[in-house]
Amino acid sequence: MTTADLSALLNREQADAELFDLLRIPSVSADPTRRAEMGQAAEFLRAKLSGLGFSARVDATAGHPVVYAEHLKAPGKPTVLIYGHYDVQPEAPLEEWVTPPFEPTVRNGRIYARGSTDDKGQAYAHVKGAELLLAQGELPVNVKFLLEGEEEIGSPNLEAYLREHEAELKADVIVISDGSRFAPEIPTITYGVRGLSYVEIHVQGANRDLHSGSYGGAAPNPINALAEIIAKLKDDQGRVTIPGFYDGIDELTEEERGMWSSLPHSDDEFAASIGVPALPGEAGYSTLERLWGRPTLDVNGIWGGYQGEGSKTVIAAKAGAKVSMRLVPGQDPERITQLITDYVPTIAPAGVTAKVVPHHGGRPFKFDLNSPYNQAANRALKRVYGREAVFARTGGSIPIVAAFADILRAPVLFVDMGLNEDAPHSPNESFAVQDYHNGILTSAYLLQELGQ
Amino acid sequence: MTTADLSALLNREQADAELFDLLRIPSVSADPTRRAEMGQAAEFLRAKLSGLGFSARVDATAGHPVVYAEHLKAPGKPTVLIYGHYDVQPEAPLEEWVTPPFEPTVRNGRIYARGSTDDKGQAYAHVKGAELLLAQGELPVNVKFLLEGEEEIGSPNLEAYLREHEAELKADVIVISDGSRFAPEIPTITYGVRGLSYVEIHVQGANRDLHSGSYGGAAPNPINALAEIIAKLKDDQGRVTIPGFYDGIDELTEEERGMWSSLPHSDDEFAASIGVPALPGEAGYSTLERLWGRPTLDVNGIWGGYQGEGSKTVIAAKAGAKVSMRLVPGQDPERITQLITDYVPTIAPAGVTAKVVPHHGGRPFKFDLNSPYNQAANRALKRVYGREAVFARTGGSIPIVAAFADILRAPVLFVDMGLNEDAPHSPNESFAVQDYHNGILTSAYLLQELGQ
Incomplete structure (x- = not known):
């Protein structure tokens, strides 16, 4: 036929x-x-x-x-x-x-x-x-x-x-x-x-909200600390810094990279379609490679302290963030979740305690x-x-x-x-x-x- | 009498x-x-x-x-x-x-x-x-x-x-x-x-919320970017990195430092009173010096993306934070506000735009x-x-x-x-x-x- x-x-x-x-x-x-x-x-x-x-x-x-x-x-x-x-x-x-x-x-x-x-x-x-x-x-x-x-x-x-x-x-x-x-x-x-590991990071500072005038300069600030932790989770090449994160990954083959590089894709058009001036990401990989074949770490939500109108001079007792990592073949969601759970407390600045609460994963x-x-x-x-x-x-x-x-x-x-x-x-x-x-x-x- | x-x-x-x-x-x-x-x-x-x-x-x-x-x-x-x-x-x-x-x-x-x-x-x-x-x-x-x-x-x-x-x-x-x-x-x-400069930092990524699966790895993430900006606002010695921030400060005199060091103050008791294991802050200054005589930078609130129960795999379009700086004699609140307003956009990672919105100040x-x-x-x-x-x-x-x-x-x-x-x-x-x-x-x- x-x-x-x-x-x-x-x-x-x-x-x-x-x-x-x-x-x-x-x-x-x-x-x-x-x-x-x-x-x-x-x-x-x-x-x-x-x-x-x-x-x-x-x-x-x-x-x-x-x-x-x-x-x-x-x-x-x-x-x-x-x-x-x-x-x-x-x-x-x-x-x-x-x-x-x-x-x-x-x-x-x-x-x-x-x-x-x-x-x-x-x-x-x-x-x-x-x-x-x-x-x-x-x-x-x-x-x-x-x-x-x-x-x-x-x-x-x-x-x-x-x-x-x-x-x-x-x-x-x-x-x-x-x-x-x-x-x-x-x-x-x-x-x-891609797979997924979705976690929350919880940072605890003092046992109560503090006045930023009376305590600012000495009391640990869990929001600043959380920002530091998040910033440390990636290096300046856009690579995730969690030890072991990339271990065992099925690297993209030459066949795949060749195939994808020949696709009609324009970074400029892609960036324009979402209204951004640049497409940051892991160095050494094209946009399609980063989207389809490389793992990510994105904060999906963050909170802490005063979010209302106007100003409040408070040093919050706690802060938190939802963080998801897209995973690629060779990465096991449970192992990755364990790695970030172990790692985050080690990069928490002095004065706060940070812990990771696992959410869910997908292979x-x-x-x-x-x-x-x-x-x-x-x-x-x-x-x-x-x-x-x-x-x-x-x-x-x-x-x-x-x-x-x-x-x-x-x-x-x-x-x-x-x-x-x-x-x-x-x-x-x-x-x-x-x-x-x-x-x-x-x-x-x-x-x-x-x-x- | x-x-x-x-x-x-x-x-x-x-x-x-x-x-x-x-x-x-x-x-x-x-x-x-x-x-x-x-x-x-x-x-x-x-x-x-x-x-x-x-x-x-x-x-x-x-x-x-x-x-x-x-x-x-x-x-x-x-x-x-x-x-x-x-x-x-x-x-x-x-x-x-x-x-x-x-x-x-x-x-x-x-x-x-x-x-x-x-x-x-x-x-x-x-x-x-x-x-x-x-x-x-x-x-x-x-x-x-x-x-x-x-x-x-x-x-x-x-x-x-x-x-x-x-x-x-x-x-x-x-x-x-x-x-x-x-x-x-x-x-x-x-x-x-102390005086005060209170501002908000607003970070804009894409023109809409994006799915972190479809876009993660290429789309800029304004929450990650905000965390990076906040982390960059202080160095590893706890000093504010905004150029010119410390210019013109009336440094603490030997008389003041001597006077305060003789006060009955215990860092351990102070830390215990707020339930924290350490009192981080600017290197080279005692706790009382940091509280009374040194400027600070504290995030008082932060927000972005999904804050509800459970998980949502979103790359938010925007994120924000409220930031206050306590100031000491020699620092002018309007000048400091201008300095951070000028500085933040220069340290925003690629792909996002960041701006500072002034709130209020106090001398x-x-x-x-x-x-x-x-x-x-x-x-x-x-x-x-x-x-x-x-x-x-x-x-x-x-x-x-x-x-x-x-x-x-x-x-x-x-x-x-x-x-x-x-x-x-x-x-x-x-x-x-x-x-x-x-x-x-x-x-x-x-x-x-x-x-x-």
Whole structure:
């Protein structure tokens, strides 16, 4: 079957109309008043998949239900588990939407609706991809759909679901389309995610707030001390100073650095897009390398003393900060958390005590660039876009990857269909009509290529 | 007249009873429901001074009234303006008072009541001191009383009052008793106050909050940057690094350093009293030198990013801090504010912009240790305590000193009667009965000595 074949066979009008029906359901998982709509969206997907010949059901969880469907009629062929989610972000602030969030509207070639790209549009593209293939005969691989309803609230019940259905969910590869390609014309395969260690630093000075006149010059100041500690956590080359922090890191390969350096990226444009005059970071690495392949240390919040209007001449008793470190393959979140926990007290200035309180962590992942799954995805994308895919990583951390790796023990293949400009989580979220249609074709070709 | 004379002539029971009547009036200037009580306290003092032969009146202001009284029957003798205040701090939290704040009670030789030491007790001691002298004849100097009702809310109308009554208030020296002696047995003359420059530092990163996964490693982090800026404002010797900060400072004299080093001060006890393991500060100076005679830089408040429960992986768009610098004679608050305003942007790390927003300032003051006024006070205190006074400075800033210096152009003589343990501004404020009585004698002897 050639590219032309499937593209010609896709009924785009019909595909759009079905997605619009799904987008009209306000399935906001964070909103307790919308439990009925959550069930409605799940049933919509179940019914659709059932109609395609999948064995499909809606499974209750302690939270919102999971849609599970399977089509296992390709003996001897790989099994592909497609993960997606049918819940969406809250639509607030409503007044910023040009058209209502749950009335999908096409403007300038884009479908505007909450969930259009994240993740109803991308998940439904896989449903339509399977349909496209089924219209021609059987599926070339065994296919399982796992469409959850709690991704936007942190997937609190997914891990339990995976454990409970471990045997049933068994797959050779897990396909996720829930993100952005590098640029409009560029098909992208994401093969790595960063991990995370999130902690708080607490600094204690005197046993009470002190008057800065009566005590200033002799009493330790925990805010000044906290600033000193934070400043010491990085050197003047932007490197984290925690002893052992970089130990064991999988350094970027020449292949990766070469690949990324050839991408159409402009530091000036990137800086301008966020309104800053420079992009500081670890010396010796490009911006993309720092975003995707190097660890970070960022203070996410800080507090202490008087924050109100006007002035108060107080030396606070305590101060604190939230600090997150993005981690890369080779770094273990628990070990890194221990390292900073041990290190911070040693760099606290005299007079104060500083301690680290761990919050949570997430493991970094990197999948084999040259795995047959990545190669199959690359071939599929080339059939759609006419060019090789870019192999990128993402700077973010995707906690479900660890759950898939630990429980289902299968590699994850990220085939993103969206773009950053889709503005997921923001008002006026959208998904390019062309990207939706390309996504459907990508899904169909990917199943074909995985069947080779 | 000898020490024994006046001490024997003081009717202590009567003095206590009168002060208790004044303390029973809940003259809380911050409480708008107590305007009547404010007027009542002012009238109490006016009537008392009038009864002593002073020409006394209650002057309305835009806020609470001023009690002004004068007794000018010593031609050719100096004129002494005694400043005090009859307003008190709010009594909250009421439940922490052992006995009610406006029912003065003596326990273990201490008068417990709101305002007992701050400042009704100390101000009224001067009234009683004048009475004691008047019982023997005329006052040895010309005496003016200026008793305001807004000290605890920042004296918002005092400057206007001083300007309006500049000629009338003219004096050779201004006596203030509104603070603490160094230690119970030690008479203390405070001859210097620190000044203040209070600013905010604002740091701006990107034009919006960013996701720390997607942007961490490339986007500038204004909280990290603020911490770096703050850390750079002092060196590892505890010295402020702002260029020119120490220029022109009146260095501590050998006389002052010698005087203070002989005071009964223990760093260990001081550290223990505020619960800290060390007293960091500028290298090369003792704790008392750092508190009284050296400038400081303390962050009084800091904020930025996410301060709530749990975690949020955000790179904030902005961060800020409130910073105060206590200043010593030779430092001009406006110049210091300009120096930090110029300096901070130059030490901001790449990618962020930092600016300083001035708040307010206050001038440092130091009065001549060997002035005739200080010598007279020392002689008076020696007659009460049987030992020389300690010449101390205070680390705090007393804004009214500048108003007195600028408008009345007279030196200020601080003759403190209280102790730190009096706990002004706290529940269970108290004033030792002995300190009250000594204060009355001090006041009387001071007027005598100033008349020599």
